[in-house]
Amino acid sequence: MRIDCKHVWEHISAYIDSEVAEDLRSEIDRHLETCEICSAVLDSTRNVVVLMADERVFELPAGYSARLHRRLDTEMANKEC
């Protein structure tokens, strides 16, 4: 059985997370060997996922942690727990 591009796209996310069954994975790998479009779609999707996970993309507001712990100190001082 040969799978088509649309079928590959449906499984791209699971493929990136290594969550596709072995048989399907080999089918997709075979398809990728000859399909430039699916290879580019896979590479670009994976690249986007990797870039987004970089801590420089989503940063905490400056001083967030310090303010959080100050608030906790106030709470601990006020409350008997």
Next chain:
Amino acid sequence: MTAPNPEFEADCIRRILAGEKQLFHDLIRPCERSIYFLLFTLLRNQAEAEDAAQETTIKVFRNLHLFRGESQFRTWVLSIARNEGLGRIRKAESRREDSLEELTEGQSGDFTPAVLTSWSEIPAAALERKELGAILRKAVEGLPEIYRNVVMLRDIEEMDVRETAVALGISEGAVKVRLHRARALLQRDLAPRLKGFAPKKRGKFFGWGA
């Protein structure tokens, strides 16, 4: 994201409940980034997310004796954060009637990726350019809420499927479907715009090389 350490957490919780309250700072520190980003994705406002994160942390402190250790500590903390966020959304709901619809699972939608014939990898070093980070943030923030939440926890906070499902109160299957759609939408939006960030090799004499 800091990897959870159940033994450290269990020990900390025992000691905090026995009176060493200051240890709570160390217990909550590995969770504070995830708390903020979960709330930011729900509330879409930096100041409100921070305020909600502080409230969440105080609720966790006050209710620590209720933690049973049946889930990971962080998962429990994030459920409290989620309730805090949803409570605030419900309060604002009367002003924003459209948001309810946004929270339900959309069946329709086009999740076809951007079709490219080649892709040159954009290295993490390209993030030194502030505009790249801004483009990525804007794309995530522009996703429909149900996809944004999942992508934030799975891809940005790097939680596993199970933990994401519990924190968002949805099934593991829904996490996978939504993550797939979110990534497809992001790829379609971003791929054409990110191409310019790929490193280019300078040709010897004319313009750009391959």
